[in-house]
Amino acid sequence: MIYTLTLNPSVDYIAKVDGFEEGKLNRTKEETFLPGGKGINVSRVLTRLGVANKALGFAGGFTGDFIRSFLNDEGVLNHFISVPTPSRINLKLKSQKETELNGNGPIIPNEHLQELFVQIQELNNRDTLILAGSIPKSVPSTTYKDIAELCQSRDVRFVIDAEKGLLSSVLANHPYLVKPNHHELGEIYGTNIESVKDAIHYGRLMLKDGAVNVMVSMGEQGAVFLNKDHTLVAKVPNRAVKSTVGAGDSTVAGFMASIDKNHSMKHAFQFAVASGSATAFSLDLCTRQKIVEIYDEIRIETGEGQ
Ligand SMILES: Nc1ncnc2c1ncn2[C@@H]1O[C@H](COP(=O)(O)OP(=O)(O)OP(=O)(O)O)[C@@H](O)[C@H]1O
Numbered sequence: 001m002i003y004t005l006t007l008n009p010s011v012d013y014i015a016k017v018d019g020f021e022e023g024k025l026n027r028t029k030e031e032t033f034l035p036g037g038k039g040i041n042v043s044r045v046l047t048r049l050g051v052a053n054k055a056l057g058f059a060g061g062f063t064g065d066f067i068r069s070f071l072n073d074e075g076v077l078n079h080f081i082s083v084p085t086p087s088r089i090n091l092k093l094k095s096q097k098e099t100e101l102n103g104n105g106p107i108i109p110n111e112h113l114q115e116l117f118v119q120i121q122e123l124n125n126r127d128t129l130i131l132a133g134s135i136p137k138s139v140p141s142t143t144y145k146d147i148a149e150l151c152q153s154r155d156v157r158f159v160i161d162a163e164k165g166l167l168s169s170v171l172a173n174h175p176y177l178v179k180p181n182h183h184e185l186g187e188i189y190g191t192n193i194e195s196v197k198d199a200i201h202y203g204r205l206m207l208k209d210g211a212v213n214v215m216v217s218m219g220e221q222g223a224v225f226l227n228k229d230h231t232l233v234a235k236v237p238n239r240a241v242k243s244t245v246g247a248g249d250s251t252v253a254g255f256m257a258s259i260d261k262n263h264s265m266k267h268a269f270q271f272a273v274a275s276g277s278a279t280a281f282s283l284d285l286c287t288r289q290k291i292v293e294i295y296d297e298i299r300i301e302t303g304e305g306q
């Protein structure tokens with residue numbers, strides 16, 4: 001079974017505003033509330049793709065109730081540990097540009113963090129745990145590292161999509177998949193990733209540092225996939241973008257859904273990138289139908305010579 005872990009879930013408030021002006025009263029043209037947080041997005045896409053999974057993490061207050069009830073209505077299995085203060089609200093402002101304002105997240109009392117470790121201790125070598133997103137300020141910065149060590153000791157396959165030290169600290173524990181975007185990859189190695197060639201170079205360092213598979217997403221430039229046998233580059237179609245929120249999470253879900261069905265790495269990568277683009281071309285996350293429509297438009301090339 002696949003488990004996703006969202007330590008810091010959110011309600012994503014997606015507000016469309018025509019001609020947003022800073023420092024003025026602006027009114028929304030359209031607004032949507034969605035459950036958010038990277039692991040939750042992965043779980044929603046996996047469920048749409050018919051892959052058994054359960055969303056874990058912490059949820060609290062009226063926002064936590066919204067997250068749980070939305071997921072229950074969509075048929076996404078979940079077991080969030082209740083915390084005393086509300087889950088955060090993240091503003092996604094769509095105007096001339098996309099602007100995001102992500103909350104800090106609630107205080108997680110230590111006893112609840114320990115409950116989470118008990119849940120993770122119950123996983124076994126047939127399970128995969130996907131660690132995704134930021135961690136609330138109140139939990140130790142080593143939390144992902146501690147979970148990665150627990151997974152490694154119990155032979156639980158784990159995947160990570162997180163920033164900076166949260167991701168780099170677990171490379172030595174051999175994550176099955178890491179999915180930085182090109183900015184995050186650059187930050188980890190103290191550089192700017194400007195091209196596919198750079199992404200391949202620094203992605204290979206992640207393999208050296210311990211990752212089994214590396215997928216570097218690059219927004220409208222597509223993505224790069226690396227493991228010991230493959231160097232692949234994906235180009236994506238150029239279409240009107242509706243919302244890129246959760247595009248990266250959709251690539252993780254698409255990849256793991258394909259692997260779950262024993263497809264080849266190349267197919268899994270193409271399906272992953274199609275899932276990301278299908279989300280970018282939708283207001284909410286991708287559907288299976290949209291992914292299938294886009295799949296053949298994703299061009300996969302080998303990047304061996306780079
Ligand atoms: N403008 C776009 N046009 C087509 N596809 C896109 C576009 N933006 C994103 N994508 C698709 O989504 C994938 C992930 O995008 P991106 O690199 O922006 O992820 P991310 O930064 O992790 O996103 P997020 O954190 O919002 O989930 C890309 O590899 C691509 O397949």
Ligand SMILES: O=P(O)(O)OC[C@@]1(O)O[C@H](CO)[C@@H](O)[C@@H]1O
Nearest residue numbers: 036037038090102133134245246
């Ligand atoms: O603050 P974090 O945890 O880094 O990111 C949280 C978030 O921006 O990521 C998702 C999109 O990837 C959104 O649903 C959510 O609001």
